[in-house]
Amino acid sequence: MAITHATGYAITDPKKYLDFELKKYELEPLEDDRITVAVEVCGVCGSDHHTISGGWGPFATKFVVTGHEVIGKVVEVGPKVTEFKVGQRVGVGAQVGCCGKCKACKGPNENYCVQPVHGYNTHWYDGAEHQGGYSTHVRAQERFVFPIPDSLESTDAASMLCAGITVFSPLLRNGAGPGKKIGVVGLGGLGHYAVLFGTALGADVTVFSRSDAKKEDALKMGAKDFIATTDGFAKGKELEFDAIIVTASSSSLPVNELLSLLDIEKKLVFVGMPEEGLSNITSQALSGNGACLTSSHLGNRQEVLKMLALAAEKKIKPWVTVLPMKEAAKAIKAVENNTVRYRSVLVQDIEA
Amino acid sequence: MAITHATGYAITDPKKYLDFELKKYELEPLEDDRITVAVEVCGVCGSDHHTISGGWGPFATKFVVTGHEVIGKVVEVGPKVTEFKVGQRVGVGAQVGCCGKCKACKGPNENYCVQPVHGYNTHWYDGAEHQGGYSTHVRAQERFVFPIPDSLESTDAASMLCAGITVFSPLLRNGAGPGKKIGVVGLGGLGHYAVLFGTALGADVTVFSRSDAKKEDALKMGAKDFIATTDGFAKGKELEFDAIIVTASSSSLPVNELLSLLDIEKKLVFVGMPEEGLSNITSQALSGNGACLTSSHLGNRQEVLKMLALAAEKKIKPWVTVLPMKEAAKAIKAVENNTVRYRSVLVQDIEA
Numbered sequence: 046m047a048i049t050h051a052t053g054y055a056i057t058d059p060k061k062y063l064d065f066e067l068k069k070y071e072l073e074p075l076e077d078d079r080i081t082v083a084v085e086v087c088g089v090c091g092s093d094h095h096t097i098s099g100g101w102g103p104f105a106t107k108f109v110v111t112g113h114e115v116i117g118k119v120v121e122v123g124p125k126v127t128e129f130k131v132g133q134r135v136g137v138g139a140q141v142g143c144c145g146k147c148k149a150c151k152g153p154n155e156n157y158c159v160q161p162v163h164g165y166n167t168h169w170y171d172g173a174e175h176q177g178g179y180s181t182h183v184r185a186q187e188r189f190v191f192p193i194p195d196s197l198e199s200t201d202a203a204s205m206l207c208a209g210i211t212v213f214s215p216l217l218r219n220g221a222g223p224g225k226k227i228g229v230v231g232l233g234g235l236g237h238y239a240v241l242f243g244t245a246l247g248a249d250v251t252v253f254s255r256s257d258a259k260k261e262d263a264l265k266m267g268a269k270d271f272i273a274t275t276d277g278f279a280k281g282k283e284l285e286f287d288a289i290i291v292t293a294s295s296s297s298l299p300v301n302e303l304l305s306l307l308d309i310e311k312k313l314v315f316v317g318m319p320e321e322g323l324s325n326i327t328s329q330a331l332s333g334n335g336a337c338l339t340s341s342h343l344g345n346r347q348e349v350l351k352m353l354a355l356a357a358e359k360k361i362k363p364w365v366t367v368l369p370m371k372e373a374a375k376a377i378k379a380v381e382n383n384t385v386r387y388r389s390v391l392v393q394d395i396e397a
Numbered sequence: 398m399a400i401t402h403a404t405g406y407a408i409t410d411p412k413k414y415l416d417f418e419l420k421k422y423e424l425e426p427l428e429d430d431r432i433t434v435a436v437e438v439c440g441v442c443g444s445d446h447h448t449i450s451g452g453w454g455p456f457a458t459k460f461v462v463t464g465h466e467v468i469g470k471v472v473e474v475g476p477k478v479t480e481f482k483v484g485q486r487v488g489v490g491a492q493v494g495c496c497g498k499c500k501a502c503k504g505p506n507e508n509y510c511v512q513p514v515h516g517y518n519t520h521w522y523d524g525a526e527h528q529g530g531y532s533t534h535v536r537a538q539e540r541f542v543f544p545i546p547d548s549l550e551s552t553d554a555a556s557m558l559c560a561g562i563t564v565f566s567p568l569l570r571n572g573a574g575p576g577k578k579i580g581v582v583g584l585g586g587l588g589h590y591a592v593l594f595g596t597a598l599g600a601d602v603t604v605f606s607r608s609d610a611k612k613e614d615a616l617k618m619g620a621k622d623f624i625a626t627t628d629g630f631a632k633g634k635e636l637e638f639d640a641i642i643v644t645a646s647s648s649s650l651p652v653n654e655l656l657s658l659l660d661i662e663k664k665l666v667f668v669g670m671p672e673e674g675l676s677n678i679t680s681q682a683l684s685g686n687g688a689c690l691t692s693s694h695l696g697n698r699q700e701v702l703k704m705l706a707l708a709a710e711k712k713i714k715p716w717v718t719v720l721p722m723k724e725a726a727k728a729i730k731a732v733e734n735n736t737v738r739y740r741s742v743l744v745q746d747i748e749a
Contacts, residue, residue, distance in 0.1 A: 147635075147636065148636045148660065148661075149636065149661060149686070152661070154661050157636075157661045157685070157686050157687060159635045159636065218662075283499075283511045284499065284500045284501065284509075284511065308500065309500075309501060309504070309506050309509045310570075310691075312689065315680040315683065315684075316680075316684075317680070318680050318681060318684070319680065322676075322677055322678060322679040322680075323676075323678040323679070323680060324674075324675075324676040324677070324678070325674055325676070326674060326675040326676070326678060326690070327674040327675070328667040328668075328669070328670050328671065328674075328675060328692040329670060329692075331667065331690070331691050331692035332667075332668075332670070332692035332693060332694040333509070333511075333694065334501070334509050335509060335691060335692065335693050335694065336691065337664065337689035337690065337691040338678070338683070338689065338690040338691065339662075339683050339687060339688065339689040339690065340680040340681075340683035340684035340687065341684060341687050342684040342685065342687065
């Protein structure tokens with residue numbers, strides 16, 4: 046029988062962003078190219094906290110069911126789906142749809158579609174609401190559904206679909222590999238993946254953090270070096286780095302000093318999304334070495350598949366805390382308090 | 398007889414930045430790789446105004462003689478100079494020295510030397526003061542002295558050495574050429590060169606400006622299109638541009654909208670240097686298309702030579718106002734009032 050509804054842990058008021066409440070709601074139409082996935086596990090992302098607490102603005106839908114790091118089973122496929130079968134284990138990340146018509150979609154850059162559909166708190170092109178994976182079911186276009194290699198555990202693979210690809214794509218696009226020196230600013234969910242994947246790709250990874258508190262963890266993850274960003278930390282290290290991935294979601298970073306560490310015309314890639322925007326950027330700091338300040342949005346399909354294959358091949362084990370889905374508030378609180386080490390993953394517990 | 402001193406139009410107090418006064422001062426040592434140039438003409442740059450008015454900070458030298466767009470004659474060469482002879486017409490721009498030892502200098506990127514010596518208000522590695530071209534003489538390392546093609550007039554070539562190369566290098570490095578779409582924000586000294594050179598390289602150039610006031614000039618210079626940056630100007634133009642060169646020296650530009658015009662991972666290159674720094678940059682705006690915010694510093698030697706050759710070949714005629722050097726204050730005032738159309742050039746009038 047066709048699936049028409051999902052049940053999920055919803056937030057209705059950004060002022061009460063820890064008050065998750067089970068709600069049943071209509072799913073968007075299945076459509077030709079869409080797949081319905083029964084959620085088994087779902088990772089908890091900083092975006093979930095930014096969204097439900099209103100930090101990124103008011104809700105776009107009646108209520109919000111967050112979650113965009115889903116692993117589950119295919120339970121329905123639209124008639125034009127070619128790659129997937131009912132029963133198959135798959136992943137769905139933070140983008141579930143693209144227009145298919147713009148320059149980005151026609152190239153291999155659907156992650157830069159000019160009208161993307163994201164994982165929750167959003168609408169499809171026909172106006173139907175779309176919600177996320179703290180729930181029983183999600184739907185996504187086939188292009189945004191990924192087969193999961195057998196050797197990866199679901200609780201390990203889940204957070205790769207957003208946190209993982211968010212750092213893996215800029216690592217790849219900035220040439221992370223043997224002989225390259227990559228900086229990672231901040232060691233949280235994203236940062237820990239940047240160390241794991243950067244190292245797996247063969248690069249020398251240096252972690253920058255405000256204090257030495259996470260030094261031991263960083264080195265265990267594979268970092269070659271750890272630098273606390275105290276006064277003068279950048280001195281004498283000019284032009285040393287091939288890329289720096291900023292995973293800290295803060296607007297008070299020492300951006301100008303970090304820029305000076307980059308080799309000529311290399312990039313400082315912001316993947317943290319501070320709510321206040323960036324400031325104190327001087328064009329003088331950018332002109333000293335022609336360094337680029339940029340950001341990145343997830344990764345394309347080829348990059349996601351490459352990441353999952355690398356994780357399976359190198360047996361990459363993310364550092365995750367596993368909780369039942371009903372403890373979503375506890376996981377969100379841990380994001381807010383910065384106590385996650387280094388990603389929480391929720392396991393399905395909603396009765397069908 | 399060896400030349401030991403220069404005479405120049407100097408500013409002693411940033412509060413009195415229009416009170417140019419003739420001063421005689423000791424030149425830095427000639428040294429093995431340096432060339433002494435007798436100044437014939439010198440362009441007037443926005444940097445001159447920023448520096449003497451204290452906008453970029455207090456003076457680094459007792460007084461400041463600005464000017465870093467010099468055309469003149471070689472009058473002395475150090476013993477290790479190989480390429481130049483006394484009597485030859487040459488140009489000297491906004492950088493006169495590099496350390497020769499860093500990664501940038503060893504590559505073809507001496508313009509990104511970690512310890513560059515600039516055109517004035519600065520010191521050499523041995524501590525000697527260096528001043529600029531509103532004067533009788535300047536000295537520079539051979540690497541920063543350029544032969545001028547015979548067909549270029551000195552008053553045309555002068556401002557190419559800073560304003561010209563500042564836009565020519567990012568145009569080249571961002572692939573300006575046939576089939577490429579380049580944006581130029583602001584039509585002043587730098588912007589007018591970006592239109593002239595971008596067009597000469599074969600690119601389609603669009604000028605962005607606050608109002609339509611300079612539309613006619615932009616089209617005369619070769620721009621294909623002109624867009625006033627009023628509300629909503631960026632709508633429907635997403636991903637259209639291969640690079641945008643920002644020549645306006647303002648911190649209140651519509652940066653996020655301009656970023657949205659860029660194709661995936663392309664660059665917004667700030668060559669204007671607003672005194673207040675950039676603000677209101679959201680990483681969301683950068684992540685939409687992976688666009689890069691960057692700057693650029695002059696160009697390398699090969700690029701300067703290529704620019705001068707192109708200018709000679711395509712008979713590029715900058716729009717310049719020629720004044721005697723004693724009218725430096727008038728030229729600076731025109732920079733401040735934004736009335737230059739589009740660059741002032743001072744002709745030598747100091748009695749030897």
